Amino acid sequence: MENHMNVLREVFGESSSDSEDFDPQLEDEQIIDPIPSWEQIKEINGLWLCRDFLSPQHQSSLVSSVLKEGWFNEDSHNQAMRFGDLPAWAIELSSSIREAVLIGDTSNGGIKPCLLPSNLLWREPLFDQLIVNVYHPGEGICAHVDLMRFEDGIAIVSLESSCVMHFTCVEEGGSDIVEGGKKHKIPVLLSPGSLVLMSGEARYQWKHEINRKPGFQMWEGRELVQQRRISITLRKLCQVD
Numbered sequence: 001m002e003n004h005m006n007v008l009r010e011v012f013g014e015s016s017s018d019s020e021d022f023d024p025q026l027e028d029e030q031i032i033d034p035i036p037s038w039e040q041i042k043e044i045n046g047l048w049l050c051r052d053f054l055s056p057q058h059q060s061s062l063v064s065s066v067l068k069e070g071w072f073n074e075d076s077h078n079q080a081m082r083f084g085d086l087p088a089w090a091i092e093l094s095s096s097i098r099e100a101v102l103i104g105d106t107s108n109g110g111i112k113p114c115l116l117p118s119n120l121l122w123r124e125p126l127f128d129q130l131i132v133n134v135y136h137p138g139e140g141i142c143a144h145v146d147l148m149r150f151e152d153g154i155a156i157v158s159l160e161s162s163c164v165m166h167f168t169c170v171e172e173g174g175s176d177i178v179e180g181g182k183k184h185k186i187p188v189l190l191s192p193g194s195l196v197l198m199s200g201e202a203r204y205q206w207k208h209e210i211n212r213k214p215g216f217q218m219w220e221g222r223e224l225v226q227q228r229r230i231s232i233t234l235r236k237l238c239q240v241d
Contacts, residue, residue, distance in 0.1 A: 138214075139212055142209055165196075
């Protein structure tokens with residue numbers, strides 16, 4: 001752990017925050033996240049999952065920060081987007097993602113494949129577009145590939161309720177690849193506090209979806225209990241010449 005912290009100090013310097021928007025709860029309680037453990041989704045190049053990205057304490061603080069924004073005070077509002085200057089908590093989250101990638105890349109003697117290409121990891125800012133969705137039981141997202149107006153390298157943080165996200169490979173023309181009369185789907189369990197990174201093939205050649213209708217949220221033979229779920233997606237807008 002000491003070696004990991006030394007690496008981060010060399011890259012980021014000593015941590016500090018004098019932002020007026022910084023949540024004092026994070027500082028006072030000295031939230032410490034677990035050492036990230038990354039899992040490569042072997043069927044999909046460029047898809048990585050960190051199940052223990054955020055501690056329960058950090059998850060609770062992040063949910064509080066999101067709700068304090070006031071974006072979801074009305075029941076009819078379930079999505080918020082921000083471009084350019086992101087809230088302080090989103091900037092802190094971006095920094096945590098970069099740190100988690102660095103720790104993942106420097107563990108095991110560097111044997112593990114690169115979690116995120118260096119040209120993406122070190123771009124500034126790492127992310128400049130934020131989308132927050134609040135999903136109630138039964139609500140999900142249709143299969144899609146993120147718009148081409150966004151660069152490679154997308155991060156998704158899951159909060160509150162577990163769900164299964166399915167990935168479907170698409171051919172060059174955009175149609176789904178069918179095997180044996182059925183679309184070939186790869187299920188990935190997103191637990192609260194988990195982080196998904198998509199780059200390369202995972203970002204451009206695989207659709208992702210979440211079907212939370214009864215009977216679809218199955219994992220290891222059991223149906224997941226559906227509660228409110230909050231997802232935070234961070235992306236980088238393509239530069240316009």
